[in-house]
Amino acid sequence: MKRITTLTIALYSLLALACSANQPPNDWETVAPRDEIRPKFSFEPRGGPKKTGSMVVTHDRRDGLDGWFQKSFAVSGGDYYQFRSVRKTHKVAVPRRSALVRVLWQDEAGHMVSADVSERQVKELGHVPSAEPEYPVDGVTDSQGWTTVSGVYRAPARATRAVVELHLQWAPNGRIEWSEVQFDKTAPRSPRIVRLATIHYKPTGKSPRENCEEYAPLIAEAGNQKADLVVLGETVPSLGLKLKPEENAEVIPGPTTRYFGELARKHNLHIALSLHERDGHLVYNTAVLLGSDGRLIGKYRKVCLPPSEAAAGIAPGKDYPVFDTKFGKVGLMVCYDGFFPEVARELANRGAEVIAWPVYGCNPLLAQARACENHVYLVCSTFMEPKDGWMISAVFDQTGKPIAQAGKWGTVAVAEVDLSQPYIGPYNLGDFRAMVPRHRPVSQGD
Numbered sequence: 156m157k158r159i160t161t162l163t164i165a166l167y168s169l170l171a172l173a174c175s176a177n178q179p180p181n182d183w184e185t186v187a188p189r190d191e192i193r194p195k196f197s198f199e200p201r202g203g204p205k206k207t208g209s210m211v212v213t214h215d216r217r218d219g220l221d222g223w224f225q226k227s228f229a230v231s232g233g234d235y236y237q238f239r240s241v242r243k244t245h246k247v248a249v250p251r252r253s254a255l256v257r258v259l260w261q262d263e264a265g266h267m268v269s270a271d272v273s274e275r276q277v278k279e280l281g282h283v284p285s286a287e288p289e290y291p292v293d294g295v296t297d298s299q300g301w302t303t304v305s306g307v308y309r310a311p312a313r314a315t316r317a318v319v320e321l322h323l324q325w326a327p328n329g330r331i332e333w334s335e336v337q338f339d340k341t342a343p344r345s346p347r348i349v350r351l352a353t354i355h356y357k358p359t360g361k362s363p364r365e366n367c368e369e370y371a372p373l374i375a376e377a378g379n380q381k382a383d384l385v386v387l388g389e390t391v392p393s394l395g396l397k398l399k400p401e402e403n404a405e406v407i408p409g410p411t412t413r414y415f416g417e418l419a420r421k422h423n424l425h426i427a428l429s430l431h432e433r434d435g436h437l438v439y440n441t442a443v444l445l446g447s448d449g450r451l452i453g454k455y456r457k458v459c460l461p462p463s464e465a466a467a468g469i470a471p472g473k474d475y476p477v478f479d480t481k482f483g484k485v486g487l488m489v490c491y492d493g494f495f496p497e498v499a500r501e502l503a504n505r506g507a508e509v510i511a512w513p514v515y516g517c518n519p520l521l522a523q524a525r526a527c528e529n530h531v532y533l534v535c536s537t538f539m540e541p542k543d544g545w546m547i548s549a550v551f552d553q554t555g556k557p558i559a560q561a562g563k564w565g566t567v568a569v570a571e572v573d574l575s576q577p578y579i580g581p582y583n584l585g586d587f588r589a590m591v592p593r594h595r596p597v598s599q600g601d
Contacts, residue, residue, distance in 0.1 A: 179210050179224055186320070187222040194222040194323060203334030204241060204301045210333045212323035221324035223257075228319065228338045230260075232312040233271075237341040238291050238319065239305040240333055247329040249601045251293060254331050255322045255593050256304055258289040258338075260314040268313040270579045280581045286311040287585025290593050301334075306589075307344055347574040349482045351509065352382035352424075355548035355561035355568070357538045360395015363403060367392055367414050373567055374415075378422025380569045383447075383482050386534045387415075387428035389490050389513040390440060394538070400440075400467055404433035408451045412443055420449030425480060427511035427534075429489050432456070437470045442487035442513055444478055453478040455487035459495050475501040483508045483574045486531075490514045493521050493535075496528065503529035503591065504600070508574050510534070516546045519557075527555030530578055530588035540564075553578040553588070 179185060179198050187193035195213040202209025214220045230236060238258055244250050260268050270286040277283055291306035310317065319338055323331040354373045358366035370387060377385040388394065392411050393403040405411060411430050419426045424447055432441035432454070440457040456472025457464075465471075475498065477486045486502030488510060493499075494517065502510055510525070512535040526533040530553040537546040541562050549557040550570040559570035577586040 180208065182226055183210065184225045185222065186225045192217075192220050192222075194220045196222065196224070199332065202332055204297070204299060205335065208334065209243075210321065210336075211330065212321075212333075213330045214323065214326050214328060216327050218327055219325060220327075221322070223320040223322040223324075224333060225318060225320050226336075227261075228317045230310040230314055230317050231340075232310050232314050235307060235309050235341050235343045236317065236338060237305065237307045238289075238338050239303065240291075240321065240336040241301045241303055242321075242334070243300045243302070243332045244326075245330040247323070247326045247331065249597055250302070251592050251601070252594075252597070253322075253324050253326040253329065254293075254302075255324070256291045257320040257322065258291065258306075258308065259318040259320070260286045260288075260311050261316050261318060262313055263315050268311050270585070271309070271311050272579050276579075282581070284579050284581055284585070285583050286314065286579075287583055287590075289586070290589050292589070292592065307341060309343070344575045346576075347483060348571060349384070349509070349574055350380070350382045350569050350571050351532060351534050351550045351559075352377045352380065352385040352567055352569040353534050353536045353548045353550060353559070353561055354385060354387055355536065355566050356564060357388070358391060358394050363392035363396065363411070364414075366394055366396075367411060370415075371418060373565065374418045374422055374424075374426065376567045377569070378424055380567065382424050382567075382569050384425040384427065384480075384485070384509065384511065384534065385567070386511045386536045387426065387513060388536045388538055389429045389515045390431055391428045391513075392430050400431045400438050400464075400469055401433070404431035404438045406434070407432045407441060407443060407454055412445060412451050415443075416445045416449040416451065419445045419447055423447045425452075425485070427485075427487060427513065429457070429513040431469075438468065439470055439472060440464060440489055441472075442489050442511070444480075444485060444487060444511065446480065452480065452485075453487075455489070457489040457492060458498055459492045461491045464491075475505060477502055477505040477507045486510045488512050490517065493517045493525060496525070499525040499529055499531070499533075500595075501600075503531055503588070504595075507531055512536075514546055515539075516543075519545065519547050519549075522546070522549070522551055523555035523557075526551040526553065529591070530580075530586075532572055532574075
């Protein structure tokens with residue numbers, strides 16, 4: 156009799172474990188847009204990197220399946236909240252699109268609420284935008300394949316709850332585990348106030364060294380205005396000189412970066428400009444970023460070459476580096492790059508918050524587009540004049556609006572911005588910058 160009781164208890168325990176393996180814990184629901192595209196849901200009691208359990212979504216071989224685990228959390232409007240989880244995918248071709256989290260802001264009735272934007276923005280738009288879902292970002296992946304997904308958000312004033320969705324979508328034969336999910340009140344984000352500057356100046360072309368030296372008083376003025384980043388023009392040392400690119404090209408680091416590095420250190424600011432770079436038998440049109448300590452932070456070799464540069468034997472670059480600075484992430488591009496949306500988009504994909512753009516001339520509408528389509532700040536310095544009706548030396552905000560312009564030769568324009576504040580777009584655009592990684596189409600880089 157005792158043996159039968161023990162077996163019975165063991166069987167009940169196994170049955171309970173089997174049932175729990177199919178049920179999410181702690182009020183989590185399973186949801187799909189339609190039953191015909193509903194994936195399989197399960198719960199692994201000892202899943203996750205800490206063996207504390209994981210919620211699993213599995214797709215069969217069909218295209219287009221979509222489903223998620225969902226839970227509602229109480230919030231207070233105006234407070235800040237942090238989402239954090241880890242996820243592990245198997246046979247998911249493009250995790251940035253398929254393995255996503257959404258955080259939806261709702262009122263007590265379960266309705267979407269309005270976004271918190273300034274009265275000035277409401278006046279400009281003519282309406283109050285909706286508070287669109289947040290999309291926590293993918294972080295570091297550990298040696299076991301677990302990727303951290305996280306984000307900090309301010310609850311809209313009218314929100315009383317946040318609905319967290321843990322997705323797997325569009326992943327034939329794919330599988331995802333979600334574990335260690337947290338959604339907690341946290342401290343407000345600290346402002347990141349940055350002063351972005353452009354210099355409108357065209358060197359006289361007397362010599363490479365003199366071209367550089369002519370910028371010294373203007374960089375000093377940018378320093379006096381407490382600029383954090385100042386952008387100069389394209390191929391500064393060689394502008395106006397009757398030399399072939401290979402005749403004035405120099406190694407990097409070299410004379411030009413040392414000269415401007417010392418000015419950057421002296422005035423406690425970052426400097427971006429372009430010059431001809433020699434690397435062995437190759438010559439590039441290269442933009443450099445110098446730190447406020449005078450050191451070379453990094454360089455970007457112009458990817459898109461106009462016919463004249465290609466015919467002159469200049470080689471194209473191949474990569475889109477983005478550099479960490481003490482105020483944020485900076486990408487570089489050069490002149491003709493601005494005619495192609497791929498360059499600015501690749502920089503934004505890699506996290507650029509500000510794009511520094513030395514540019515001889517370009518259509519200013521494209522400057523607006525590059526800033527607007529990526530919701531980044533763009534700072535450019537040109538050798539054109541406003542009367543030309545072409546490019547301007549300006550700071551463009553996340554909407555593509557020029558918020559500071561240097562319209563006369565030998566002037567500096569500075570704009571103060573807060574990189575901690577996303578731009579909330581009109582109607583249902585939301586924080587478009589945060590949506591881009593989840594929504595942009597699949598590319599060769601994925």
